[in-house]
Amino acid sequence: MEVETTVEAVLFDMDGTLVDSDAVVERIWRAWARAHDVDEDLVLTTMPGRPAADTVRELRPDLDAEEQGRAQLAKEYVDLDGVVAAPGAHDLLAALDRTGVPWAVVTSADARLAGLRLGAAGITAPLLVTRDLLTHGKPHPEGYLRAAEELGVDPTRCLVVEDSATGAAAGKAAGARVAGLKGIDADLPITSLTDLLELTR
Template sequence: MRRFAAVLLDMDGTLVDSDAAVERAWVTWAGESGVPVAELRPRMHGNPAPTTIRAVRPDLSDEGVERAAARQLELQYTDLDDVVPTPGTARLLVALKELELPWAVVTSADRRLARARLGAAGIAPPMLVTVEETPRGKPHPDPYLAAAARLGVEPGDCLVVEDSQPGIDAGQAAGCTVAALRGLDADIRIATLADLADLLQAQQ
């Protein structure tokens, strides 16, 4: 660990526990679309919906992918009953405030869904970068490069926090240091966001 100029946080699975809602939407979409859930399950988290849909429905045109992604997102917009902050989120947000560290949420969700889920979890980020704002989403570096540029810091001075391989790949491709949850391999491994809060405070 070292000192960072900014912290860039993924949303789903990192700041917000929305796993059940995400999976319910994909299972429903799979049933409607004739896609085996077993084929879809490894791709449910971390990618923008169009990326996942193109992988499991290569037969669809660009317009078909767009319609399918819109339907998949529609299934998620109001499914918020069990969306809550992940363990350690409150502790990390307090630490970021105390350390006066700029931070942003960088998500593969669209703005409507991101605002709904962050609102349900009681999180108000100072900056939000969503899938609509870059030409390419995760696992490409564009979202994290955009967040760093908007914060006025170099990507190499940013710490990205992720819980999925596409997000880790995006952060590393952007030149950021990446901290990973869920036992995934990255520059730093953490069990919860509270662990990250302790690491950041120890470096200041």
Template structure:
């Protein structure tokens, strides 16, 4: 797909639209200490992935009920930690471009609705569509979330741009058949230094 054919943009939340890395890392570090696992290993696995899948990888000896409890505890650690959660650089700029171009957009996150709404609210962002972990059966890197967002927006996924800062999210976007834009030096169809880059790119292709 050429960007001139773009019909919708699907954003990850943490580290993409919202700067929340410090909050995420504090929660996972506390969680790792509580469960007796290596925090460095946890952080290398957790970013962008559903809490339950990280719990499964880090605590393989437990059963499903224990994994669900561990995931719930991790989310609990994050709900009230919003002290340094803000909109990512360029977020409002790129959303203004989408509004001007009348391009629909959505947020697709591995967080649950409670956490996603809290972080987006703290950042001053109100998405027209939010797909959280409760809305799907398989989290990233499975493409279900991005495919669901595209379906609800009435756009074929091949005409969507997925914007991500984690490899599991980029894998989900690729599997959905979307074009991918990668932050933090990751390998997507498009590499972005920040969302200012994306706003400039969308401005150019919309002319």
């Protein structure tokens, strides 16, 4: 994989990227789908990278999206079973810290959930941009633009690491290059975070 040397900061999505929370997320959203007569597979293809309320708003516009979103979050706060660091996460973050490359986490989760999941994964982010700090969620670029600004790096010189099409769209809209996991359309397709270790060489 070829990586441009102009990468001056790395901006990570959290769920499915730095933190493997796939099992708990799927478990909670499948239960929501069954309770609200929505196709489970449709829910699982709609919700990645989005705030919970936005998923509800799209799939069941007749429901109170904000209330439903809060209910989903309440369940996610207490279910951390199986939440771990993604493969290669600790090695990559240690290498970035060692070489002085700044990094941040930009997530559609709120601050409480992000703290719980990062804590469960043993990751301490030097900069954490959460959904409750923003006006717009992904695919809007606001989160990535804010992280780049706070790090003092031009967004076009940042590498965004994502695992969803929604998140990748946010990174591209911010002007960053995007490394994509799970086969999403991205500037740099990667199979795991280990593929990015060459950034630190």
